[in-house]
Amino acid sequence: MTEDDPIASGSLPVAARSPAKCILFGEHAVVRGGPELVAAIDLHTQVGVARGPSTHLNGDPDASRTNAYLREALARHWEGGESLAIRSTSRIPKASGLGSSAAFTASLLAALGSARGGVGRADLAARAYQTERGAQGVGSPGDTSAVVAGGYISINAEGSEALWSVAGEDTAWTVRRVSDPGWIWVVAYSGIPRSTAEAVRAVGRRLAEPDGPKLLERFRQVALEGIGAVTREDRDRTGALLTENQALLREVGVSHPRLEALIDAAIPTSLGAKLTGAGAGGSIVALPRPGRELETARRIASAGGLPFVVRVEPRGVRIVESR
Numbered sequence: 256m257t258e259d260d261p262i263a264s265g266s267l268p269v270a271a272r273s274p275a276k277c278i279l280f281g282e283h284a285v286v287r288g289g290p291e292l293v294a295a296i297d298l299h300t301q302v303g304v305a306r307g308p309s310t311h312l313n314g315d316p317d318a319s320r321t322n323a324y325l326r327e328a329l330a331r332h333w334e335g336g337e338s339l340a341i342r343s344t345s346r347i348p349k350a351s352g353l354g355s356s357a358a359f360t361a362s363l364l365a366a367l368g369s370a371r372g373g374v375g376r377a378d379l380a381a382r383a384y385q386t387e388r389g390a391q392g393v394g395s396p397g398d399t400s401a402v403v404a405g406g407y408i409s410i411n412a413e414g415s416e417a418l419w420s421v422a423g424e425d426t427a428w429t430v431r432r433v434s435d436p437g438w439i440w441v442v443a444y445s446g447i448p449r450s451t452a453e454a455v456r457a458v459g460r461r462l463a464e465p466d467g468p469k470l471l472e473r474f475r476q477v478a479l480e481g482i483g484a485v486t487r488e489d490r491d492r493t494g495a496l497l498t499e500n501q502a503l504l505r506e507v508g509v510s511h512p513r514l515e516a517l518i519d520a521a522i523p524t525s526l527g528a529k530l531t532g533a534g535a536g537g538s539i540v541a542l543p544r545p546g547r548e549l550e551t552a553r554r555i556a557s558a559g560g561l562p563f564v565v566r567v568e569p570r571g572v573r574i575v576e577s578r
């Protein structure tokens with residue numbers, strides 16, 4: 256998806272639908288400008304926005320104060336606007352590392368952008384990043400760009416023409432399209448919610464230690480090789496690199512015994528597996544051996560995870576008919 260596919264101008268009521276995301280390589284290092292590979296996956300959040308007598312989210316009148324994503328989005332992109340009845344429904348488990356906040360933010364901003372004359376995808380990606388960053392205080396535009404673009408995207412890696420760039424205070428990120436090899440993935444939630452901000456800060460402290468630069472360089476190499484392997488449709492190499500990336504994530508302290516148990520359960524029927532997202536809880540992603548997707552999901556469920564067999568969702572956030 257490119258600027259040729261903007262969010263069109265519309266009027267209230269309006270609804271938008273966003274995919275979830277799954278980070279395949281490079282989480283945490285991306286916050287410091289490292290390369291990353293992220294895919295939009297076919298779990299969705301839908302946000303409907305209508306005029307209302309007072310602003311509320313799913314009936315909660317305090318949400319525009321207590322929900323940091325809603326608060327930031329309204330302050331930045333609904334200045335002086337009328338009060339809104341907002342309804343959000345989602346299949347993405349919350350605080351699971353699968354992009355529930357990015358999908359909510361992108362859907363809400365797409366709906367608001369449509370109601371205010373439409374918005375291009377590069378602008379929407381920048382708005383979604385700034386809103387998420389404002390709410391979380393830390394982070395990269397990887398999650399928000401993936402759900403705005405759909406499909407597979409790389410961050411800060413060479414390749415096809417850039418879709419867009421996003422600038423932070425002292426880091427810049429360039430987003431590119433990566434071709435879809437058509438694989439089926441299994442993601443699974445550990446049931447342990449986690450805070451992205453806390454995990455990012457803990458990794459920041461770990462990377463400030465003397466071996467930090469060497470570790471970051473290893474993250475960089477694994478992610479670049481991973482992007483190359485997916486582009487070449489080399490499934491075996493991709494799987495091996497997922498497992499290498501997990502060793503690095505373990506080393507910077509964001510794995511968890513529950514995540515390790517789910518990964519161990521997935522490995523016998525998979526080519527590789529790792530945590531996905533901020534870690535310290537949250538979810539794992541496995542690349543199953545072809546034809547063994549359901550077996551992988553069953554094994555993970557027996558180990559206590561909540562598995563989803565997913566395909567990559569080629570469409571980024573979009574306006575939908577249903578309210």
Ligand code: MEV
Pocket residue numbers: 278281282283284285286352393394395396397398451455532533
């Ligand atoms: C969280 O989904 C991914 C992190 O790299 C943070 C970020 O990129 O914002 C841990």
